[in-house]
Amino acid sequence: MxxxxxxxxxxxxxxxxxxxxxxxxxxxxxxxxxxxxxxxxxxxxxxxxxxxxxxxxxxxxxxxxxxxxxxxxxxxxxxxxxxxxxxxxxxxxxxxxxxxxxPLHTALAPLQRKAVPVYANINRATTDRTPAGFAATAKRAAQAGFEGFKAAPFDGVTPAQCATGDAEQHIQHGIDCLYAIREAVGPQAKLMVDCHWRFDEKSALSTLRRLESIGLHWFECPMAETYDNWDSLRRIKDQANQQNVLVAAAETQVGVAAFEMQIREKLLDVVMPDIKYCGGPAQMLGIAEMAASHGVMFAPHNPTGPICTVASLHVACVARGAHMLELQFDESPLYDALIGHQHPVLRNGKYQVPNTTGLGVDLDKKTLAAHPFKPVPFGIETLLAN
The missing domain is CATH 3.30.390.10 (Enolase-like, N-terminal domain)
Structure with missing residues (x-):
């Protein structure tokens, strides 16, 4: 053995x-x-x-x-x-x-679909944080074959600033960026915005109203999904749904039990477990099955590396429902250097299920060794917790 x-x-x-x-x-x-x-x-x-x-x-x-x-x-x-x-x-x-x-998916459950829709997270690839910069990245993603796009353009906004009224300039800039993306990708493309928990209830509702004509597909993580915010999240979801917009969140939740109340309470239209945090493939599949049982969509959170991407794809192929899979777009050529031709190919806006043994990808050890750890800023989760 x-x-x-x-x-x-x-x-x-x-x-x-x-x-x-x-x-x-x-x-x-x-x-x-x-x-x-x-x-x-x-x-x-x-x-x-x-x-x-x-x-x-x-x-x-x-x-x-x-x-x-x-x-x-x-x-x-x-x-x-x-x-x-x-x-x-x-x-x-x-x-x-x-x-x-x-294949990994066969070890988890019977296959439900052979391909999963993928959308491009264009946020980190956009170093020019102007409306024109976001629009240019979105155009490149569209040319690469993506039909869905997500950005997080509300740089500098915090709940504390929203409460004092000091966030308006940053919020307007983010709104301008989203309108520029919509113009770049056309009216039929799915457009999502990640708010990274930066709003309070009043600013979230105001921002939603100001984005009504843009035709958002979903409004992601407007406020932290803590119990104290549940009533606010319900009101935000009600407003969003009146505008035919979904509310998505829960990327840092851990385990099936942590998702259960939010799913049962229907605080969200879309749950976004991340295979890096939720407990791995079996836990993610359990979360997806619970969501399907309660009429909530499942869309894996996946803004990082290729192992997370392909592992999430295996789960999405066997889940009862799989709305879309996130992919970080073009932050660095090192993504492709790590796995090269092993990566799933985007066809008609979808990734095909890997049918090779195991995960279906391996990492290039020379590339790993050539780019060792360097200090980087904390993620937004840490910054907003301070």
Whole structure:
């Protein structure tokens, strides 16, 4: 019986703003697999947490190790610990599929669809943060074959500024950027905006009204999905739905249980579990199935590296419902350098299901070694928590 021989964390610098964080699991029979735990700015904590969660798994089979993984919002290590656990789950489920000589999706559940719609997150590729800059990136994504586009143009907005009325200039700039994107991609394209929890209720409702003529597909993460904000989120959702706009959120939630109340309460039209945080492939599939049972859409959150992309695609192909899959667009050529021709090809705005054994992609170790960790700014989650 093959057992876990080693577990190695590997941070990888992508750009001045971004690191990705991968975890390699090596088995005694020579098999290996990757998981992704990217959490911008927290690489040192991920590096420390990996051996804490990995050491008890050394010497176990992949199946036994999977049974030991227990993601939970209550873990002392918080999102850092859950990111490590989620990455370990990605790798171990991949190895389990390799041992059975089947694709990862086959190890999870029966295939429901052969292709999944993909939309381009154009935010980090847009270094020129003007309306013209966002429009130019959107045009490049459209030329690459994407039919859905998402941006986060409300730079500098915070809930505290909204409460004092000091955010208006930043909000108007973001609105101008979204109108420029709409003009660039045309009226039929799906256009989403990620608000990154920057608003209070009043500013979220006002922004929605000012965007009514733009034809948004969804309004993402207007406020933190905490219990104290539930009534506000209900009112925001009511306003959005009156405008034929969906509300999407919940990218940092962990485990099926954490999603249950939000799904049952129908606070959201679309839940966006992230395979890097929610607990891995099986947990993500459980969340998707619960969402389908309650008439809530499932659209995996996926703004980072290729392991997260392909693992999320495997889950989306077997979930009862899969609305769309996110892809970070053109932040860095290192995305393609890591996996090259192994990556799914975009056809008619969709990715086809991988049909090779395991995950279907491997990372290029020379590329990993050539771009070691560099300090980067914290992600927006950390900045708004201060």
């Amino acid at each position: 093959s057992t876990i021989q080693s577990i190695t964390p590997i941070p990888f610098n992508v750009s001045a703003k971004t690191n990705w964080f991968f975890i390699s699991v090596q088995m005694s029979d020579g098999r290996h697999a990757w998981g992704e735990a990217s959490l911008n700015g927290w690489e040192a904590a991920l590096q420390t947490a990996t051996p804490l969660h990995a050491q008890p798994l050394i010497g176990l089979s992949a199946e036994s190790a999977i049974a030991q993984l227990r993601p939970s919002p209550a873990l002392p290590g918080g999102l850092v610990s859950n990111a490590v656990i989620s990455a370990l789950a990605q790798a171990l489920w991949t190895i389990r599929a390799q041992e059975e000589d089947m």
